[in-house]
Amino acid sequence: MAKIEFRHVSKRFGAVEVIPDMDLVIEDGEFVALLGPSGCGKSTSLFMLAGIYLPSGGELLFDGHVVNEVEARDRNVGIVFQSYALYPHMSVRDNILFPLRFKKTPREEALARVKAAADLVRVAELLDRRPSELSGGQQQRVALARALVKKPQLLLLDEPLSNLDASLRLSMRTEIKALHEQLGVTTVLVTHDQIEATTMADRIICMRAGRIEQVGTPDDLYLRPLSLFVAGFIGSPPINFIAGKAEGGTLTVNRTRFPVEGASGAVTVGLRPEHLSFGETGFPGRIAQIEPMGREILYVVETGMGAVRVLEQGSSAGHAIGKQVKVDFRPENSLVFETERQKLVAGAHIRATA
Amino acid sequence: MATQAAPTMTMAASGPVVDWDALAARARGARRTKAVVLYSFLIAVSLPIILPYFWLVAIAFSAKTGVAETAVLWRSMAVVVPAVVGFWLAAALAQTRRQLWIGFAAVAMIAIFAFALLVGPDLHLGNFIFLWEPDFASVVRSRIGEVRGAVQFPNVWHAFGNSILIAGAQTAIVVTVASLAAYYLSRFQFPGRSSMLRSLLVLHAFPVLTLIVPMFLMLYWIGLLDTLFGVILVLVAFELPFAIFIMKGFFDAVPWDIEMSALTDGASRRQAFVSVVLPQVRNGILAVAVFTFIRGWEEYIFVFTFLIRNSNWTMSLYMYWVRDDVMGVDYGVVSAVGVFYLVPSLILYVAAQRYLMQMSVGGVKG
Numbered sequence: 001m002a003k004i005e006f007r008h009v010s011k012r013f014g015a016v017e018v019i020p021d022m023d024l025v026i027e028d029g030e031f032v033a034l035l036g037p038s039g040c041g042k043s044t045s046l047f048m049l050a051g052i053y054l055p056s057g058g059e060l061l062f063d064g065h066v067v068n069e070v071e072a073r074d075r076n077v078g079i080v081f082q083s084y085a086l087y088p089h090m091s092v093r094d095n096i097l098f099p100l101r102f103k104k105t106p107r108e109e110a111l112a113r114v115k116a117a118a119d120l121v122r123v124a125e126l127l128d129r130r131p132s133e134l135s136g137g138q139q140q141r142v143a144l145a146r147a148l149v150k151k152p153q154l155l156l157l158d159e160p161l162s163n164l165d166a167s168l169r170l171s172m173r174t175e176i177k178a179l180h181e182q183l184g185v186t187t188v189l190v191t192h193d194q195i196e197a198t199t200m201a202d203r204i205i206c207m208r209a210g211r212i213e214q215v216g217t218p219d220d221l222y223l224r225p226l227s228l229f230v231a232g233f234i235g236s237p238p239i240n241f242i243a244g245k246a247e248g249g250t251l252t253v254n255r256t257r258f259p260v261e262g263a264s265g266a267v268t269v270g271l272r273p274e275h276l277s278f279g280e281t282g283f284p285g286r287i288a289q290i291e292p293m294g295r296e297i298l299y300v301v302e303t304g305m306g307a308v309r310v311l312e313q314g315s316s317a318g319h320a321i322g323k324q325v326k327v328d329f330r331p332e333n334s335l336v337f338e339t340e341r342q343k344l345v346a347g348a349h350i351r352a353t354a
Numbered sequence: 355m356a357t358q359a360a361p362t363m364t365m366a367a368s369g370p371v372v373d374w375d376a377l378a379a380r381a382r383g384a385r386r387t388k389a390v391v392l393y394s395f396l397i398a399v400s401l402p403i404i405l406p407y408f409w410l411v412a413i414a415f416s417a418k419t420g421v422a423e424t425a426v427l428w429r430s431m432a433v434v435v436p437a438v439v440g441f442w443l444a445a446a447l448a449q450t451r452r453q454l455w456i457g458f459a460a461v462a463m464i465a466i467f468a469f470a471l472l473v474g475p476d477l478h479l480g481n482f483i484f485l486w487e488p489d490f491a492s493v494v495r496s497r498i499g500e501v502r503g504a505v506q507f508p509n510v511w512h513a514f515g516n517s518i519l520i521a522g523a524q525t526a527i528v529v530t531v532a533s534l535a536a537y538y539l540s541r542f543q544f545p546g547r548s549s550m551l552r553s554l555l556v557l558h559a560f561p562v563l564t565l566i567v568p569m570f571l572m573l574y575w576i577g578l579l580d581t582l583f584g585v586i587l588v589l590v591a592f593e594l595p596f597a598i599f600i601m602k603g604f605f606d607a608v609p610w611d612i613e614m615s616a617l618t619d620g621a622s623r624r625q626a627f628v629s630v631v632l633p634q635v636r637n638g639i640l641a642v643a644v645f646t647f648i649r650g651w652e653e654y655i656f657v658f659t660f661l662i663r664n665s666n667w668t669m670s671l672y673m674y675w676v677r678d679d680v681m682g683v684d685y686g687v688v689s690a691v692g693v694f695y696l697v698p699s700l701i702l703y704v705a706a707q708r709y710l711m712q713m714s715v716g717g718v719k720g
Contacts, residue, residue: 047614050614050618051617051618052614052617052618071617072614072617072618073617073618073619073620073621073622075618077618078618079614079615079618081611081614081615082611083609083611085609085611085612085614085615086612087612087615087616087630087633088612088634089633089634089636098616098619098621098629099619099620101620102619102620102621102625103620146615146619150619150620
């Protein structure tokens with residue numbers, strides 16, 4: 001187990017600066033997710049943790065010790081790759097045994113640990129097979145067993161679920177989370193899928209273009225996004241943005257007035273689809289599309305300020321395409337951002353955040 | 355958008371009545387004609403290519419000293435060509451697997467019977483005299499009463515051993531060096547990497563003969579002229595660029611992930627290479643090894659130029675001198691040496707076919 005610290009860590013590849021300056025503390029035993037679109041530097045951070053990339057600047061600390069130049073093999077880090085990266089020419093047993101080969105673990109003890117790791121992720125009956133004879137989910141488990149067999153102080157998961165089908169992804173999510181609770185190993189998950197991050201991690205580090213946009217619990221990021229980017233990235237279906245110029249604490253778009261206390265100049269109002277409803281008051285529009293999602297129904301409404309997504313509870317559509325409706329909103333649920341700086345300025349949810 | 359449904363389709367077929375059976379019959383006929391024309395063309399074109407191989411084998415087992423006759427060759431052709439056509443017809447006409455096997459068996463039986471009857475009595479192993487009689491040239495010449503002037507041949511097994519030694523040592527060096535170099539080129543960034551990749555191919559553009567004089571002088575100065583080791587070095591130098599290029603393609607196909615995984619699993623770079631990366635390119639190594647070995651086995655120009663003493667002869671030189679000495683007297687012995695020379699590379703090809711089929715040269719990636 002280890003406490004991880006990034007102190008002003010940067011990474012350049014030639015002239016390309018992938019991570020300019022990263023500061024982050026991951027507590028011992030924590031499960032954090034690095035979340036962001038592809039190319040945001042989350043995998044680069046992961047590979048620096050694993051010791052595969054050397055940081056270009058700053059300090060990387062494990063339990064207070066600088067590990068910048070410590071070789072990957074000496075860091076005792078377990079990693080599960082997106083492709084699983086199982087060794088195709090070895091049996092499952094040899095795959096899981098591989099990390100112990102270099103630690104001079106006595107044969108009996110090594111085999112016992114392989115057995116234990118295989119039992120932990122329920123692949124004990126597959127030990128004599130080749131990776132090519134396993135399903136995607138089984139390969140995933142073997143990769144987990146291989147990462148865990150060396151009793152790592154840090155477990156890294158690089159998009160571990162993206163190659164699985166939807167139902168397997170759901171069950172692996174639960175399983176990985178349960179494994180973390182059972183073992184208590186510090187875990188870093190890299191993903192571009194917000195659902196994976198919010199369901200599994202204790203804390204989410206939302207990244208964009210090499211910079212940390214926001215660090216917080218899944219609730220923090222959803223209810224109190226500090227920037228337009230986080231507000232747009234977290235949440236499915238995505239948030240609605242309405243932009244305009246605020247005057248006297250009010251944003252007026254198409255004769256609809258949005259209260260935006262404390263803000264002036266160009267602002268953007270964010271309204272989550274589930275906070276909108278159809279009613280007697282509100283801004284007018286025409287229903288353009290209906291997407292039933294099971295327990296909820298998503299309506300796409302054409303309004304004077306563009307397409308607006310409205311999420312309603314219930315399993316059957318109460319409105320037809322083409323119907324003229326009024327979209328109602330409650331001011332206390334709206335998030336207000338400065339358009340220029342893309343930062344949150346006000347909002348009923350904001351209490352003590354900057 | 356339910357309210358804006360597309361206009362009803364009104365383009366359903368309502369033209370004149372079509373005779374589908376006639377159309378199908380016509381297409382069937384065209385397909386058959388095409389197949390017959392194509393196969394006839396391919397057989398006609400491939401005959402002149404196959405005939406020399408056939409000649410070599412037929413003559414080696416049938417020719418007699420001093421008799422320049424080809425009757426056996428034509429008689430065996432008369433058996434083999436109808437047999438091939440028969441196999442082809444059987445394959446084309448058979449409806450079930452069972453019929454196919456019965457057809458094949460019938461054709462094979464008839465062919466074997468005809469072969470035994472027409473060709474069998476003329477077959478003999480006498481032309482392989484060189485395998486047990488080192489001074490076979492004198493023996494062959496004496497059969498037609500000409501005794502003097504025969505070349506002193508070394509034992510054929512000695513030449514065979516030299517060829518194995520050259521081809522084997524060359525293969526071992528090329529495979530080792532090419533694997534390491536290709537891995538480095540595939541995985542590491544260093545100044546001059548892309549120009550090195552490009553120049554690898556340019557090296558292959560030099561015709562061998564243009565370099566033979568400077569090579570000869572170099573070997574002479576170093577003192578490796580007329581040694582097997584000198585020839586091995588020259589062959590290695592010529593084979594390496596292409597082998598590196600092919601091996602690089604195989605290494606490029608090995609995902610980075612498994613190497614990174616090995617590193618985090620506690621392996622050093624070298625251990626990761628040996629225990630994880632190398633097994634993934636096993637087929638590439640086998641393919642390069644087979645091709646390099648056969649290249650060394652066939653080598654003629656360099657050994658002809660750089661090897662002088664007859665104790666250094668390889669199979670190709672042996673073959674050359676046999677042809678030079680007894681050609682015109684005895685086709686049979688020449689052909690028999692040819693067959694003997696051919697067998698090892700044939701066996702190697704057949705054994706390694708599975709791996710050679712997987713070889714493909716990828717594009718240059720910078």
